[in-house]
Amino acid sequence: MISLQHLHFAYNKAVPILQDVNLELSPGRIYGLLGKNGVGKSSLMYNMCGLLFPSSGSCSVLGHTPSRRDPAFLQQVCLLPEDFEMPAMSIDQYIRLYAPFYPAFSSDAFEGHLQTFGIPRQQSLPALSHGQQKKVLISFTLATNARLILMDEPTNGLDVPSKRQFRKVIAGSLREDQSIVISTHQVKDLDSLIDEVLILEDHRIILQEAISSITEKLSFRQVMSLEETEAPIYSEGALKGYAVVAVNRKAEQSRMDMEMFFNAVMTEKEKILPLFNR
Numbered sequence: 001m002i003s004l005q006h007l008h009f010a011y012n013k014a015v016p017i018l019q020d021v022n023l024e025l026s027p028g029r030i031y032g033l034l035g036k037n038g039v040g041k042s043s044l045m046y047n048m049c050g051l052l053f054p055s056s057g058s059c060s061v062l063g064h065t066p067s068r069r070d071p072a073f074l075q076q077v078c079l080l081p082e083d084f085e086m087p088a089m090s091i092d093q094y095i096r097l098y099a100p101f102y103p104a105f106s107s108d109a110f111e112g113h114l115q116t117f118g119i120p121r122q123q124s125l126p127a128l129s130h131g132q133q134k135k136v137l138i139s140f141t142l143a144t145n146a147r148l149i150l151m152d153e154p155t156n157g158l159d160v161p162s163k164r165q166f167r168k169v170i171a172g173s174l175r176e177d178q179s180i181v182i183s184t185h186q187v188k189d190l191d192s193l194i195d196e197v198l199i200l201e202d203h204r205i206i207l208q209e210a211i212s213s214i215t216e217k218l219s220f221r222q223v224m225s226l227e228e229t230e231a232p233i234y235s236e237g238a239l240k241g242y243a244v245v246a247v248n249r250k251a252e253q254s255r256m257d258m259e260m261f262f263n264a265v266m267t268e269k270e271k272i273l274p275l276f277n278r
């Protein structure tokens, strides 16, 4: 469905941003694109939707080359940008203006998402707070039913209850023929939401792995003392004892802690990546 092969990208030839990026994304999955600030997550998503063009390599999305910006492609892809400015109009006017770009747009889904987020329906867009405006945009993006949905730092500016609502709205709206890519450096926000992790580091995707495969190979535990853990790879001091990521030698079942996993990969790449044949 989405295939990037040996993709290179730079804003300026002297400063490469993406180098030899290889990525295959399938329908019916929610991907978490993780990486530190400035690593190139937005640039990668903009390449996927045709707002930026690769300098070399190939990018095929839903059978199209995004850089050609065919209308048949654009109506199947929707990007929620990190920064935005809302036009001075009502929510209804916004929908009348922008929904026609997306033939599969669902007004019912849009209304449902607004309700979940508790958005005051009659307010004009500029009268809403930035967080509320973002919720309108999230609702719109999901209601497009585009086959590829790209969300750039969607939880920035949302308070804690809204982040929960965000997870609920996303989890309830994925269709079988749709892929959702959510980029964030606020890794915790994606806990129990995503199917697969993509980690961008050193200009390329260093890891693409399903959550189920991560918890098969690694265990996530709280322990009082590090001696209690067999094969620890990474640990952090916790309220009581330590939070530990260890090699899962005994096929233990544990719940993945996204932030711990990300920190573990960032600090112990040479121990973790070989577990995933990287």
Ligand SMILES: Nc1ncnc2c1ncn2[C@@H]1O[C@H](COP(=O)(O)OP(=O)(O)OP(=O)(O)O)[C@@H](O)[C@H]1O
Pocket: 011, 012, 017, 035, 036, 037, 038, 039, 040, 041, 042, 043, 044, 082, 153, 184, 185
């Ligand atoms: N228009 C631009 N011109 C030149 N350099 C840019 C431009 N936009 C971004 N960059 C640089 O490209 C790099 C990658 O930026 P990008 O926004 O893709 O990273 P990111 O991973 O999304 O960051 P963040 O997590 O902070 O949003 C950064 O070093 C940034 O300074």
